[in-house]
Amino acid sequence: MILYILRRLVSVAVTFIVVSLIIFFMMHAIPGGPFDANDMPVSEAVRAKLMAQLGLDQPLHVQYFRYMWGVLHFDFGVPYQSPGETVVQLLSRAWVPSLVLGGLGVVIGAPLGILLGMAAALNCNSWIDYLASTLATLGLTIPVFVSSMLLILVFAVWLQWLPASGWGKPERWILPITAYALIPLATYARYTRSAMLDTLNRPFVTVLRAKGLSERRIVFEHVLRNSAIPLVTVFLPMFIGTATGSIFVEAMFRVPGLGAYFVSSIENRDYPLEMALMLMITFMYCIAYLLSDIVYALINPRIRVGGGQ
Amino acid sequence: MHILPKIVGALAVATALTLPASAQSTILAPGQSTTGTYMDYMKTVYDRATFAELLQVPIATFDKEFELTPMAAESWSQSEDGLTWTFKLRPGLVWSDGEPLTAEDYVFALQRAATSGYDFAWYWDFAGGIKGWKEVTEGTADVSTLGLKAVDDLTIEVTTVAPKPYLPSVTSLWYPVPKHKVDELGDDWAVNVDSIVSSGPFSIESWEKSNNSVVFTKSETYTGPWQAQIDRLEVDPSLGAPEVGLPAYLAGDADYSFLNTGQVPVAMAADPDGIRKNAVFATSYLSYDLESEPFNDVNVRRAFYYAIDREELTSTVLKDIAIPAGSILPPGYPGYNPDVVAQATFDPEKAKQFLADAGFPNGEGFPEIEIWIRDEGGYNGAIVPAMAQYLQAEFKDVLGVTVNIRQLPGADWMDGLRNKTNNIFIAPYEYDYLDPSNFYGIFYNGGRHGYFVPEYDALVAEADSESDWDTRYNLYAEAEQVMIDQGLIVPLVHPITTAVISDNLGGDAAKPNSLGFTPLDRLGHYFFTHLTKQ
Numbered sequence: 001m002i003l004y005i006l007r008r009l010v011s012v013a014v015t016f017i018v019v020s021l022i023i024f025f026m027m028h029a030i031p032g033g034p035f036d037a038n039d040m041p042v043s044e045a046v047r048a049k050l051m052a053q054l055g056l057d058q059p060l061h062v063q064y065f066r067y068m069w070g071v072l073h074f075d076f077g078v079p080y081q082s083p084g085e086t087v088v089q090l091l092s093r094a095w096v097p098s099l100v101l102g103g104l105g106v107v108i109g110a111p112l113g114i115l116l117g118m119a120a121a122l123n124c125n126s127w128i129d130y131l132a133s134t135l136a137t138l139g140l141t142i143p144v145f146v147s148s149m150l151l152i153l154v155f156a157v158w159l160q161w162l163p164a165s166g167w168g169k170p171e172r173w174i175l176p177i178t179a180y181a182l183i184p185l186a187t188y189a190r191y192t193r194s195a196m197l198d199t200l201n202r203p204f205v206t207v208l209r210a211k212g213l214s215e216r217r218i219v220f221e222h223v224l225r226n227s228a229i230p231l232v233t234v235f236l237p238m239f240i241g242t243a244t245g246s247i248f249v250e251a252m253f254r255v256p257g258l259g260a261y262f263v264s265s266i267e268n269r270d271y272p273l274e275m276a277l278m279l280m281i282t283f284m285y286c287i288a289y290l291l292s293d294i295v296y297a298l299i300n301p302r303i304r305v306g307g308g309q
Numbered sequence: 310m311h312i313l314p315k316i317v318g319a320l321a322v323a324t325a326l327t328l329p330a331s332a333q334s335t336i337l338a339p340g341q342s343t344t345g346t347y348m349d350y351m352k353t354v355y356d357r358a359t360f361a362e363l364l365q366v367p368i369a370t371f372d373k374e375f376e377l378t379p380m381a382a383e384s385w386s387q388s389e390d391g392l393t394w395t396f397k398l399r400p401g402l403v404w405s406d407g408e409p410l411t412a413e414d415y416v417f418a419l420q421r422a423a424t425s426g427y428d429f430a431w432y433w434d435f436a437g438g439i440k441g442w443k444e445v446t447e448g449t450a451d452v453s454t455l456g457l458k459a460v461d462d463l464t465i466e467v468t469t470v471a472p473k474p475y476l477p478s479v480t481s482l483w484y485p486v487p488k489h490k491v492d493e494l495g496d497d498w499a500v501n502v503d504s505i506v507s508s509g510p511f512s513i514e515s516w517e518k519s520n521n522s523v524v525f526t527k528s529e530t531y532t533g534p535w536q537a538q539i540d541r542l543e544v545d546p547s548l549g550a551p552e553v554g555l556p557a558y559l560a561g562d563a564d565y566s567f568l569n570t571g572q573v574p575v576a577m578a579a580d581p582d583g584i585r586k587n588a589v590f591a592t593s594y595l596s597y598d599l600e601s602e603p604f605n606d607v608n609v610r611r612a613f614y615y616a617i618d619r620e621e622l623t624s625t626v627l628k629d630i631a632i633p634a635g636s637i638l639p640p641g642y643p644g645y646n647p648d649v650v651a652q653a654t655f656d657p658e659k660a661k662q663f664l665a666d667a668g669f670p671n672g673e674g675f676p677e678i679e680i681w682i683r684d685e686g687g688y689n690g691a692i693v694p695a696m697a698q699y700l701q702a703e704f705k706d707v708l709g710v711t712v713n714i715r716q717l718p719g720a721d722w723m724d725g726l727r728n729k730t731n732n733i734f735i736a737p738y739e740y741d742y743l744d745p746s747n748f749y750g751i752f753y754n755g756g757r758h759g760y761f762v763p764e765y766d767a768l769v770a771e772a773d774s775e776s777d778w779d780t781r782y783n784l785y786a787e788a789e790q791v792m793i794d795q796g797l798i799v800p801l802v803h804p805i806t807t808a809v810i811s812d813n814l815g816g817d818a819a820k821p822n823s824l825g826f827t828p829l830d831r832l833g834h835y836f837f838t839h840l841t842k843q
Contacts, residue, residue: 032720035427035428042427042430042431043431043446043447044448045446045447045448045449046424046446046448048448049424081344081345081346081356082518083346083347083497084500084501084518085500085518093518093519094519097519145552149556156559157556157559157560160560164556164557164559164560164562165556165562166557251547251550252552254520254547254548254553254557256517256519256520257519260343264344268356
């Protein structure tokens with residue numbers, strides 16, 4: 001197991017380097033640069049001076065190695081769009097609201113989705129199933145900016161129960177977290193329903209029933225555990241989505257989170273921040289899949305690596 | 310025994326603490342960009358922090374009637390030869406840290422913009438025509454050769470390459486930079502609230518960089534004209550998108566909001582008294598490649614001029630978001646000439662006749678053309694694509710001409726315009742400074758379109774350096790007549806923006822001007838200092 005993890009860590013490092021190369025060179029391959037505005041052009045002399053100040057006059061490979069050397073020392077540079085702080089400082093302040101929003105969204109949405117999916121699977125083809133499936137389908141098909149707008153309209157403008165947008169006070173968190181939670185809720189409801197239906201039809205469930213186990217024990221101890229693999233597969237990546245996936249929710253509800261920086265860093269050619277964000281996402285995905293693999297092994301002995309046979 | 314006095318004392322303190330707070334007037338306003346680098350307009354315009362300009366006092370600025378009003382300057386005068394301007398500063402102005410505000414701070418601001426400004430340097434050549442500007446920004450001359458001089462603490466001398474009768478209006482974008490702070494901290498003086506100093510009607514209290522929201526307070530050190538009438542101003546750029554701003558406004562989280570096209574009718578029905586319209590000083594027009602077929606024939610260009618029903622266009626597809634344009638100058642803009650505007654009529658018969666004269670009766674034999682439009686955000690995003698489709702139908706209907714539409718990214722569109730890789734464009738332009746020379750300059754001697762029309766160029770050159778306003782006005786009108794007669798462009802529409810404001814807002818800035826428009830925060834200094842809140 002340890003050897004397996006070590007091997008995976010090496011592959012994480014390789015992935016990391018390959019991805020950093022691709023991102024870096026793609027980023028610089030897009031025509032234009034941070035000082036190439038259309039309407040009010042900067043004079044050549046001033047532009048050259050600014051580029052030199054930022055080290056952008058160096059050959060690309062030099063820039064790459066410089067940047068990656070910094071990364072090794074946890075120095076991601078200074079974001080062009082916020083020169084008063086480092087990229088690390090920017091990330092650590094902007095990530096907090098995103099984590100609260102996305103984290104609570106997943107933590108609330110996922111269990112509700114699992115319950116909904118279970119209810120649907122256990123009452124297959126009944127009205128409960130239809131209702132749950134309709135809800136889940138709506139949750140997945142209505143764009144989040146539409147559901148956000150509906151929430152604002154109903155709870156802030158018509159009923160005036162909650163503030164329309166903003167962050168800071170916890171009562172301002174309720175609507176955006178609700179809007180965000182709809183996504184994991186719907187996703188989990190769909191996954192849980194199909195995974196459980198699949199398991200419920202397996203022969204071992206019939207055997208358990210024949211042995212006289214109570215339906216509750218069958219569902220919670222055996223069916224759920226055997227249905228958990230697909231749920232684990234989507235869980236951790238969904239958590240990473242809290243960093244990127246909430247761009248719309250953050251914009252609609254004025255949450256000062258990380259989402260907008262993904263767009264603005266590309267728009268403004270903010271190379272250091274763009275690089276840092278992409279590397280961060282890459283790293284998180286690598287780790288998330290590694291953790292998922294370990295969890296698989298824990299919940300399902302059949303795929304435990306190096307064990308058994 | 311001692312409990313009672315303590316409670317009374319605590320209550321007294323609590324009351325004392327809360328009373329002034331509740332008596333404070335705070336305005337909650339939308340902003341424009343959720344990112345901003347420096348709280349310094351003279352470093353970067355596009356990437357500046359929210360309303361950075363409100364912190365500083367310009368030489369002069371405009372009120373809602375677009376009258377130029379002296380701010381930091383008390384007076385100004387032009388030399389006999391018209392080349393040198395002398396601005397006299399108001400005595401007693403200070404930075405918020407107590408340092409005196411001097412002519413040197415203004416001169417330094419422009420010297421720095423010329424050598425390391427991000428996107429602003431261009432303006433002082435194009436609009437200001439300051440002597441030596443081009444050479445300094447291109448790096449071929451030293452900054453000391455600029456036509457700028459602090460004669461003494463309260464006197465600034467500006468030398469231009471040619472007489473610029475409108476230079477004072479250009480100074481509405483001339484803000485001081487605290488030289489003493491830059492000497493100490495470099496550009497970083499403008500990245501932290503603690504080191505930012507102000508010279509204008511507002512001071513800064515906080516700046517949340519995650520969304521570029523800023524809290525301003527009424528300055529306690531500003532002694533110039535237009536003092537703030539509110540205590541605090543909270544600006545949140547994430548309210549700038551009408552989709553977010555309007556719900557927040559309706560829920561009481563903002564004092565006004567801009568409206569998108571779909572929201573206008575709803576808000577007009579719900580709150581007609583709160584609606585404020587503004588004519589942005591901008592124009593959308595058709596332009597051509599004058600040298601290639603088929604638009605090298607003036608008759609063809611004249612045909613297009615008469616083939617457009619602007620009234621129908623702005624009452625249907627562009628309802629509430631644009632008004633007809635008969636001139637390159639928008640209504641209310643200095644030099645606006647109703648006689649010129651009156652000529653832009655919809656006359657299908659004339660249009661057909663011109664096209665027939667060009668050898669294309671009923672459009673027969675006319676090549677298929679492609680109108681190039683640019684990817685647009687903001688108000689243009691709602692106007693341009695819809696207008697292009699309307700024109701497509703109208704040109705088919707009136708002229709029998711087949712028009713295709715192609716939308717391109719800004720840089721590619723501009724490239725097409727400059728290198729004449731296409732022959733017809735819809736071009737939007739918003740003013741950069743308040744003088745007719747701004748709009749006429751677009752077509753002067755190459756300009757934005759590569760037009761070289763000697764008759765037009767001569768009139769514009771003469772008008773640009775004429776100091777008598779009436780003579781200038783007539784010269785520009787003559788120049789525009791050349792534009793019409795030679796069909797250089799076809800003015801289409803002027804955009805209108807709409808906002809809804811709370812009835813808690815009062816003061817002169819909340820009321821429309823004599824033309825019925827309310828410029829709101831487009832005139833930041835005027836707006837936020839002439840606004841009150843109940």
